[in-house]
Amino acid sequence: xxxxxxxxxxxxxxxxxxxxxxxxxxxxxxxxxxxxxxxxxxxxxxxxxxxxxxxxxxxxxxxxxxxxxxxxxxxxxxxxxxxxxxxxxxxxxxxxxxxxxxxxxxxxxxxxxxxxxxxxxxxxxxxxxxxxxxxxxxxxxxxxxxxxxxxxxxxxxxxxxxxxxxxxxxxxxxxxxxxxxxxxxxxxxxxxxxxxxxxxxxxxxxxxxxxxxxxxxxxxxxxxxxxxxxxxxxxxxxxxxxxxxxxxxxxxxxxxxxxxxxxxxxxxxxxxxxxxxxxxxxxxxxxxxxxxxxxxxxxxxxxxxxxxxxxxxxxxxxxxxxxxxxxxxxxxxxxxxxxxxxxxxxxxxxxxxxxxxxxxxxxxxxxxxxxxxxxxxxxxxxxxxxxxxxxxxxxxxxxxxxxx
Amino acid sequence: xxxxxxxxxxxxxxxxxxxxxxxxxxxxxxxxxxxxxxxxxxxxxxxxxxxxxxxxxxxxxxxxxxxxxxxxxxxxxxxxxxxxxxxxxxxxxxxxxxxxxxxxxxxxxxxxxxxxxxxxxxxxxxxxxxxxxxxxxxxxxxxxxxxxxxxxxxxxxxxxxxxxxxxxxxxxxxxxxxxxxxxxxxxxxxxxxxxxxxxxxxxxxxxxxxxxxxxxxxxxxxxxxxxxxxxxxxxxxxxxxxxxxxxxxxxxxxxxxxxxxxxxxxxxxxxxxxxxxxxxxxxxxxxxxxxxxxxxxx
Numbered sequence: 001x002x003x004x005x006x007x008x009x010x011x012x013x014x015x016x017x018x019x020x021x022x023x024x025x026x027x028x029x030x031x032x033x034x035x036x037x038x039x040x041x042x043x044x045x046x047x048x049x050x051x052x053x054x055x056x057x058x059x060x061x062x063x064x065x066x067x068x069x070x071x072x073x074x075x076x077x078x079x080x081x082x083x084x085x086x087x088x089x090x091x092x093x094x095x096x097x098x099x100x101x102x103x104x105x106x107x108x109x110x111x112x113x114x115x116x117x118x119x120x121x122x123x124x125x126x127x128x129x130x131x132x133x134x135x136x137x138x139x140x141x142x143x144x145x146x147x148x149x150x151x152x153x154x155x156x157x158x159x160x161x162x163x164x165x166x167x168x169x170x171x172x173x174x175x176x177x178x179x180x181x182x183x184x185x186x187x188x189x190x191x192x193x194x195x196x197x198x199x200x201x202x203x204x205x206x207x208x209x210x211x212x213x214x215x216x217x218x219x220x221x222x223x224x225x226x227x228x229x230x231x232x233x234x235x236x237x238x239x240x241x242x243x244x245x246x247x248x249x250x251x252x253x254x255x256x257x258x259x260x261x262x263x264x265x266x267x268x269x270x271x272x273x274x275x276x277x278x279x280x281x282x283x284x285x286x287x288x289x290x291x292x293x294x295x296x297x298x299x300x301x302x303x304x305x306x307x308x309x310x311x312x313x314x315x316x317x318x319x320x321x322x323x324x325x326x327x328x329x330x331x332x333x334x335x336x337x338x339x340x341x342x343x344x345x346x347x348x349x350x351x352x353x354x355x356x357x358x359x360x361x362x363x364x365x366x367x368x369x370x371x372x373x374x375x376x377x378x379x380x381x382x383x384x385x386x387x388x389x390x391x392x393x394x395x396x397x398x399x400x401x402x403x404x
Numbered sequence: 405x406x407x408x409x410x411x412x413x414x415x416x417x418x419x420x421x422x423x424x425x426x427x428x429x430x431x432x433x434x435x436x437x438x439x440x441x442x443x444x445x446x447x448x449x450x451x452x453x454x455x456x457x458x459x460x461x462x463x464x465x466x467x468x469x470x471x472x473x474x475x476x477x478x479x480x481x482x483x484x485x486x487x488x489x490x491x492x493x494x495x496x497x498x499x500x501x502x503x504x505x506x507x508x509x510x511x512x513x514x515x516x517x518x519x520x521x522x523x524x525x526x527x528x529x530x531x532x533x534x535x536x537x538x539x540x541x542x543x544x545x546x547x548x549x550x551x552x553x554x555x556x557x558x559x560x561x562x563x564x565x566x567x568x569x570x571x572x573x574x575x576x577x578x579x580x581x582x583x584x585x586x587x588x589x590x591x592x593x594x595x596x597x598x599x600x601x602x603x604x605x606x607x608x609x610x611x612x613x614x615x616x617x618x619x620x621x622x623x624x625x626x627x628x629x630x631x632x633x634x635x636x637x638x639x640x641x642x643x644x645x646x647x648x649x650x651x652x653x654x655x656x657x658x659x660x661x662x663x664x665x666x667x668x669x670x671x672x673x674x675x676x677x678x679x680x681x682x683x684x685x686x687x688x689x690x691x692x693x694x695x696x697x698x699x700x701x702x
Contacts, residue, residue: 028494029489031482057489059489060524062516065517066482066485068479069479069483069486069517070482070483070486071486072479072483073450073475073482073483073486073487073489073490074486074487074489074493075486075490076486076490077494077496078494079490079493096479205473205487207445207446210445210468210470211466212467212468212471212472213471213473214461215461215463216457216458217463221463221464
């Protein structure tokens with residue numbers, strides 16, 4: 001069903017778009033363990049290996065922990081590796097995430113954003129990946145199936161860059177992106193080959209230059225390795241921008257690097273989003289603008305490295321900003337909100353921010369919900385400080401059941 | 405890779421695992437050293453958390469001559485799978501992909517990944533050096549700790565004899581996967597071990613060697629008795645030398661009469677407290693096992 005022809009347009013789900021992007025990236029090894037709503041990715045990849053359109057070793061692993069472990073084994077001998085997971089699976093491989101980043105193994109993984117038990121829920125929110133923010137992985141959140149395909153290809157380019165050598169997680173909202181069908185442009189293999197060179201790393205075991213990897217350190221050495229990891233992640237910001245620029249030159253699509261803004265230039269009220277809800281937010285912005293309200297959307301594409309400067313520059317001129325988190329760090333606030341606030345700290349004028357916690361466990365966020373967020377952002381600068389602080393964290397659609 | 409029988413006399417002088425910080429008399433390091441002498445330069449090894457990774461990879465002093473990596477504690481089997489897949493995909497030929505994991509890393513936390521790797525019939529060699537407890541963390545009970553052994557989490561006192569559980573039957577659990585080749589060995593019988601390593605090196609599929617490896621530190625034994633104790637464990641019937649291939653078990657050594665269990669156990673600090681009634685429990689378990697092996701195994 002998904003055979004590749006020149007400049008082909010296909011009608012595929014987000015999961016399938018990732019699988020197409022993986023095939024175009026020519027991985028050597030795929031380690032696969034199914035979990036809803038990621039399953040279609042590993043199903044399609046197995047079909048591609050079966051029909052010969054993808055030449056790769058496909059390992060049926062027995063757990064997500066082993067999925068990451070096998071990917072690391074492949075990467076450690078210099079092979080390009082791919083795996084995919086979601087939710088509980090991501091947490092089950094959590095030790096491996098830190099391990100892969102510490103070992104500077106540029107594995108690419110797709111994560112289907114899904115809620116975490118308990119209570120069980122197969123539906124989407126960002127609590128899985130946000131809880132892994134400190135694992136040393138580059139994290140990108142895509143908005144649609146096209147971006148999912150394009151980012152899969154760019155992911156290897158970024159992760160394998162010699163100044164980066166850091167694993168990369170591509171996040172797709174569970175079901176909303178993974179299972180929604182869209183028209184997607186599939187670039188020709190030759191063009192992808194010209195964009196993405198074969199994987200080459202000094203950081204591998206080889207017969208020519210045998211190495212010990214995954215070693216231990218004493219307190220005298222450990223911090224230097226951690227500093228290098230941090231530096232590589234910081235340096236990846238330029239690599240990400242360059243990868244986007246060159247991608248646009250060859251394929252004609254750009255995602256503007258670390259953040260993606262809509263109507264932010266003269267906006268007074270800016271909502272910060274990540275992932276698929278951004279499309280809904282854009283519609284709400286158009287609606288607000290039609291009423292003469294200067295609204296805008298700042299979509300965070302990369303949570304790590306965090307687009308600190310871009311966020312600061314964009315929000316500093318606003319009257320107020322909101323952050324829509326599909327996540328909450330219990331006992332405090334949404335993780336994106338914390339990160340955005342930190343980026344703004346120390347600037348001369350810090351606008352007031354409101355944290356909207358929404359979409360947990362897959363609850364719908366409508367255009368109307370977002371319009372109400374903009375209304376709240378309009379009102380909050382006039383509130384007295386105590387009142388503002390009291391209502392700084394707001395749950396969207398709480399207690400409202402959805403009947404369609 | 406040649407088919408010539410490797411003996412202590414003709415084995416290579418080349419050392420692959422040296423300068424490490426293992427304790428004097430360590431059976432595990434001997435098992436790794438001998439294995440690498442058989443497998444040679446084209447070996448890619450993975451070792452999970454455990455004694456051999458703790459003593460062999462302390463930056464910047466690396467103890468392996470060949471390629472080696474520490475895997476996650478539960479992930480030896482799956483990392484080996486990834487390494488094998490990567491090497492094959494890259495067209496790197498004639499390599500050995502070998503795991504060296506302790507009893508905890510194999511029989512407890514790593515069992516799932518080991519089972520998966522055997523099930524996939526990966527061309528890998530997995531060696532479990534069994535020193536019968538979590539030695540690297542300071543002698544805690546594992547599922548391969550034998551009955552009556554005192555560890556820091558199975559203390560012997562008025563109420564308990566040390567470990568109240570018998571050793572998990574891992575060799576037969578591995579064999580039940582219908583693995584291409586599985587064997588037990590002991591650092592007390594090096595030629596038998598070398599033969600099995602040589603065999604494993606030629607297997608087209610997964611092979612598993614479970615080697616009984618003395619631990620003077622954890623067992624409370626003199627360092628110079630490591631080899632003789634490991635031999636005695638076989639001679640007393642508390643361990644056994646066997647193979648599984650082509651769906652059949654073979655006993656490689658059938659002692660005409662067993663070395664006295666009590667004499668063997670009481671040489672070890674971990675068993676010093678055992679009462680005669682405990683020794684009888686151990687002997688009965690041994691006899692039951694041997695009856696079954698002698699009836700059903702070649």
